[in-house]
Amino acid sequence: KQNLLYFSECDTNSKNAQIIFEPSISKTNDSSIRIRTYNNEQSSTSVYRRELSNKSSSSSQTISHTLPIESSKLSSNRIKKGILSRPLPTPESMSDDKNIYRLIIQDGVTKDQTEIFLQFRQFYCFIWGNIVKIFRMLEKLMFNYFVPIALINGEKVAELAQFIEIERKPTLEELLSTIINRDEVEKLIKETGRRFRGKNGKERAAIIIQSCWRGFHARYVYKYLKKQRWAAYVIASAWLKYSKLSKIRQKLKSVHHRQLEFFKNSQNELRQKWSHISSHRRTVVHIPSLGLTESIRRTLTNLPLKENYQIGRLCELVDPNIDVIYVSPMPVNDEILQYYNRLVSLRALVEQGSEQLTFSTSNNANERFVIIVPESLHKFPGHNMCLATILKYSPKALKQIKTMIKDRSAYLVTGISHIDDLYISEYLDIPIYGCEPESSYLYSTKSGSKRIFKSSNVPMPFGEYDIYNQKRLLESLAHLILEHLDVQRWIFKIDDHFDGQGIAYCDIAIYLPCYKDMLKEAEKFADKWSNSTVQ
Template structure:
């Protein structure tokens, strides 16, 4: 301890005396040196306490700085109501030096607590929530804290409300600007479409008034095989690009006209990838026609219809304008779309088709039934425009009551074609069906149609039809709709038709293609019996000409349907599907009209190819394919015209065909004798649709009789399948189903011939011919 005079500063220090600072002595003292600790109770130091007095006396030289730290420490302890704090005097002095030198102007709480011996206990008390409000000035501190948080809450709430209003103002402004722009664009688009529609109607009137003159003068036909389906259906179709190119045989429309040099055909080719000229050139080489260049336009797309692509292709439109300049021209499209009007308006040519709105209205299954009803032709018992489940159950129960002998009922979607949107359900699975038959037989045919008899049957049907459909109804093509639930959901969304399947074991379907001329005439262009694949409700081919219905009956039905279409401003190419069967009661042939397509059909395109290859004419009045035969020598007495029969397959698919290039495919066919004999006007012709995929082809076989054409067709399919299908890689194909269907047709033909001639020898001869 330094001398008292040095501590008090009243006397001078002797020069022989050496002063050592207290901090140095504290650091270098031995462990036996006493500690300067004292206690603070309830945040206040007892100035009379012995330990505090000893500490104060020991550090009297730097007491001025120690007092400030001590007062701050006491205030901290009082604020947090610390009951007991043990202070280390040495650490308190060190902290005071740090504070005094300006190294730390405001030590944190942990800095103050570091001078305590029981700092862990005090720290836990200080960090306890709400402890500050228990100490000195706690009420005021709590009030200040509450006011601080409340003011911050009000300020932040006001700020967030301001930001939200600012964002809302910006959003409303942008939305209003976009709404205004969209409204202007919508009005401009609506006005443009209205102008296009008016121009379409004006050109249609001119086309109708000058149709005969146009047919006899120089003209250009622009073929646009566009499939203007809805977006959802386009996205769900497989190989959509190939489907839009199946009608490449439209090019054969230039065959054998009165003035062939006056007719030019422009065909818009659809392809998802850019390929070389091989597909069209191979097709033209197969057709054995001239190699005059045809405009072929390729696009890269994402399942967009051809008219839409052409609409957004100004260079293509400019090229077409150059080709048709100074000529009479019109467009022959596919499935109607609103963009057809835009393309026609840009080119300034009419369209040989009805308005898109009219086409969409009457190209549905329900619209077709309205046309058939107006034409007064026989159609299956049924009902269209069904959109609800209750309507479906009630309509089906009523139809089943009125047509008790129908054993299968069909459900067809309005917007689908072929077997994609068709389901069926058999009445044999209905538990009350046998009871209903017994009731009808018991009452007899006179009372069968009375109201009181049908009411009891109708009530039983209404009770059992919902469960019957849920358990036994199934889609025709499970690849499109795997079960009845998925099918029913789409059926009710699009609307559809309930229709009776012909009550017969032998049912034949046929397709007739009509041209409804703008001048008001109806012309039959093609007719053929359908060939079904795995799905019995989907046609993948046909036999031309048809042999199922008498020509007078067929012509009468077609003329009435054609006139009914013309009354509704439907012009252009129309395809009518009919079904024929034998009535069990009267043993008379019945013909029902089942479908109407307002488009250029695949059968008609393949028929054009058939007529070009044979150089013949399809006489729909007599139902004969008349082919002129070349006379090699004058001495030979050969009839100038003979009849031929053909089998057309437009949707032949085999996944293994993609492994063969077209030239290799032709070599394989040639090795097996598959080809066309131009002298005899019979053989096989292929239509190639795509040069990159190559999985889908078309095939036509021509023979002297129908049986020979069927046998040749089945043999070609069998040979091709065996050549391209190893045992371990059969591939996906519809060849087998079509071959089986042809075999059934041949067996039915044998039975019919045996019944006609009644001669076992003829039967064996026919069977032998079919086996060959």
């Protein structure tokens, strides 16, 4: 082989054995022929070589040897004494020279036949596989960007080779850190269009253009499909939500319809048996609930206290045939319970005119009432629920009431009717002594009471009701003022408010500028003023 020394050892048993080294005398016509000795396996993926313009032709090599050979002991002694003209360098001899591993990559090809490269290969033979991978990457980088020459720091390459793994490839920054003339190389790499110069530059440019277009098209298709998938998910989730809500609404309607049927049937039965029930022993379940709308309940403060105003229902104990179960919207301690016991016995004390109360005179009233506090009383502090709803979510209290009224005549007395009263009535299997919740909402308003009084021919003060917009309000107020000029203050009430809220008034003599003019006109027309056309 070119530029290499060969020696042969023959017949080591001969006493006259001699070893003679002669350089190869072969010549090559083309100096560009090179053999890569640091990598025997050729790779088409990571090593890039420049094509040779001309085919090389090599002459025959002749090596002459003298065959007489001394014994093996003699030859080994001569090698140790330095008879070999070119001994290979050892790591100890290279450790002091810090610039010895200055390697070269020219036109994307490593100068691997230099003495420094051979020394570098021998010194790092144990990690040579990783070093070869790094040199392949450096060659590819220099070849792609048409870098004419790059000086490589062998020690940094070896240091980098010790840390790379099979799964992880070195980054561009790590590869550039092994280059001595990094500034020049990095400047060429960052130069616009540099990678498309030289041979196969147009092909690489076409590949990049195609990859960019394919990437753009793939991203566009992905975004479109992602948008369609998102739209399908939204539609599907909305439909599932709608279908589930529809089923729940349908189920709630059927439950409500069943409860209404039970309410009507139980009320008819109560109406038919009332004469018998009212004259015999019975149990009355009092739920002093204010079943107002949620918007009104949220404006009220101390709703349980307002519901407990109906504690006077305990006075029904004056009838010895009545047992009372009172559901309290507030906690009851021993002192309050003792107070109520004393209160229900007060009537007997007054009738007897005695300060001493006996069992016979009180009709045992303090044993005929029970106060039950729902266990869910404080579990919904921010919702301002009415007592009927709280009792609905108190299963222990409901079971206790159901046990107490078992096999006894009983009925339920509510406050302002609520839809949850129907559930309690159905659960306890007792009728409600009251009206249907929808009817209660309709006639418990101020306009509803006006309608009831009007249908009953009850005298009422003049006014208007069932006003639901501003135009109707202004027209009604103007008509009332013109008909009743002697009234100087008009009161306004919101239809469904409770506990004195939603009430306002206006003094028209002060705030209506045309009031005095209307009085003058009324005096002018006298009796004709009552005619609407004159007004």
